[in-house]
Amino acid sequence: MDGRERALDAAHRGAEAFLRTLDTRPVWPRADLDAMLEAFGGPLPDEGLDPTAVVERLMADADPGLVGIPGGRFFGFVIGGTLPAALAADWLVSAWDQNSGSAMLTPATVALERVAGRWMLDLLGLPETASVGFVTGGQLANYACLLVAQRAVLTRAGWPLAERGLRGAPAVRLAVGADRHGSIDRAARFLGIGTDDLVVVASDDQGRMLPDALRAALATDDGPLVVCLQAGEVHTGAFDDLAALIPIAHEHGAWVHVDGAFGLWAGASPRLAHLTAGVGGADSWATDAHKTLNVPYDCGMAIVRDPADSIAAFRTGGDYLVYTGLDPWDVTPELSRRARGVPAWAALRSLGRGGVAALVERLHDNAVAVAEGLRGIGGVEVVNDVDYTQVLFRLRDDAATRALGDAMLVDGTAVVTGSTWRGRTALRCSMSSWATTPDDLERTLGAVRRIVAGMGEAVPARP
Numbered sequence: 001m002d003g004r005e006r007a008l009d010a011a012h013r014g015a016e017a018f019l020r021t022l023d024t025r026p027v028w029p030r031a032d033l034d035a036m037l038e039a040f041g042g043p044l045p046d047e048g049l050d051p052t053a054v055v056e057r058l059m060a061d062a063d064p065g066l067v068g069i070p071g072g073r074f075f076g077f078v079i080g081g082t083l084p085a086a087l088a089a090d091w092l093v094s095a096w097d098q099n100s101g102s103a104m105l106t107p108a109t110v111a112l113e114r115v116a117g118r119w120m121l122d123l124l125g126l127p128e129t130a131s132v133g134f135v136t137g138g139q140l141a142n143y144a145c146l147l148v149a150q151r152a153v154l155t156r157a158g159w160p161l162a163e164r165g166l167r168g169a170p171a172v173r174l175a176v177g178a179d180r181h182g183s184i185d186r187a188a189r190f191l192g193i194g195t196d197d198l199v200v201v202a203s204d205d206q207g208r209m210l211p212d213a214l215r216a217a218l219a220t221d222d223g224p225l226v227v228c229l230q231a232g233e234v235h236t237g238a239f240d241d242l243a244a245l246i247p248i249a250h251e252h253g254a255w256v257h258v259d260g261a262f263g264l265w266a267g268a269s270p271r272l273a274h275l276t277a278g279v280g281g282a283d284s285w286a287t288d289a290h291k292t293l294n295v296p297y298d299c300g301m302a303i304v305r306d307p308a309d310s311i312a313a314f315r316t317g318g319d320y321l322v323y324t325g326l327d328p329w330d331v332t333p334e335l336s337r338r339a340r341g342v343p344a345w346a347a348l349r350s351l352g353r354g355g356v357a358a359l360v361e362r363l364h365d366n367a368v369a370v371a372e373g374l375r376g377i378g379g380v381e382v383v384n385d386v387d388y389t390q391v392l393f394r395l396r397d398d399a400a401t402r403a404l405g406d407a408m409l410v411d412g413t414a415v416v417t418g419s420t421w422r423g424r425t426a427l428r429c430s431m432s433s434w435a436t437t438p439d440d441l442e443r444t445l446g447a448v449r450r451i452v453a454g455m456g457e458a459v460p461a462r463p
């Protein structure tokens with residue numbers, strides 16, 4: 001074996017060793033950032049190190065600071081695991097090292113991304129001619145789509161954007177739900193849309209935008225307008241009623257964007273597709289492959305109904321760039337880029353249409369089962385309607401809920417993360433991993449039962 005082979009072999013063995021510990025290691029890391037800085041820091045040594053020794057050092061020193069994200073009992077935030085085919089494909093992406101901005105330069109990886117994009121449009125019920133730009137995640141997908149939207153509504157209003165830019169342009173108003181994801185506000189900030197131009201529309205107890213409130217909010221609007229809807233609220237998993245809301249927004253001439261980072265995938269399941277009914281009527285969509293589809297980080301999709309709108313926003317100048325139709329650099333803000341869509345192709349190909357539906361349904365089944373189990377533990381209240389993959393729960397008071405969340409991390413059996421919902425502390429349990437088994441659910445519920453009992457929170461379960 002030469003140096004390269006030895007290093008790759010060490011990484012392969014190390015990766016396998018890590019993945020094999022997932023069932024038994026504490027899900028939350030045992031070492032904190034300071035310990036990790038201590039392990040890796042210090043001045044850069046003058047002398048180099050053999051590649052295999054570098055890999056071995058990485059594996060040994062990083063281990064205590066690694067989170068069990070790819071295992072079956074990580075339920076924090078909204079974070080998927082990694083399907084085997086996607087992980088292996090991701091390794092190939094690095095080995096191939098294809099700079100995948102242009103079809104002329106890298107036909108294999110551009111074709112794989114284009115096919116993965118088409119498959120996703122079909123699965124999710126989106127228009128087959130839409131452009132799909134593979135970006136790093138939902139944040140960048142929201143940003144890219146809202147950038148396209150901002151340009152499109154200004155151009156349609158007759159504003160000479162190419163020459164004048166935003167100097168003196170009419171304000172673009174952005175209507176958003178009260179329970180939008182924080183990445184929408186961040187994208188607005190990137191785009192120079194201030195809070196004065198955010199139109200915040202009221203939502204119901206699950207976080208769904210109220211159609212009457214949208215109608216009322218838009219009644220006085222006459223300038224360029226973008227309406228941002230949501231498929232999958234991070235606490236409750238609730239979906240805006242897209243079939244009702246999209247037509248209201250379009251009546252007011254708005255561009256409609258849907259943030260469906262994990263929720264858009266409901267459309268891939270015949271059993272859950274009612275949640276995204278009407279989604280195909282929007283103008284742009286943001287979603288992730290690294291959540292529900294379970295590909296490794298980082299992989300999100302910025303999807304735009306009319307590719308001409310993405311091209312207007314993103315196509316690059318420069319004589320040395322040869323155009324061959326719809327290149328990745330035409331539909332994303334990036335130029336040089338990793339072929340991050342290839343693991344998505346591999347995940348889709350390994351699952352097939354039926355496998356994607358089964359995966360999404362299993363995540364929903366797991367959420368229902370955990371909610372049921374939690375309801376049976378005295379003192380635990382499930383706060384949301386478990387229509388999709390999210391379970392929101394709490395104890396009788398905020399301090400006890402926080403203490404339960406902290407104790408879960410120390411216990412290490414499973415990870416759930418905290419938040420605030422309607423003014424009260426709650427814990428979020430997100431079913432996003434293909435790796436979660438019935439045994440993982442039992443172990444997780446067992447940990448909650450044990451900790452709650454130890455806290456003296458236990459009261460008789462509801463009959």
Ligand SMILES: *Cc1c(COP(=O)(O)O)cnc(C)c1O
Nearest residue numbers: 078137138139140181183261288
């Ligand atoms: C996760 C999430 C995002 C952000 O996606 P990243 O992949 O973390 O960048 C945006 N919107 C919603 C609803 C999300 O759940």
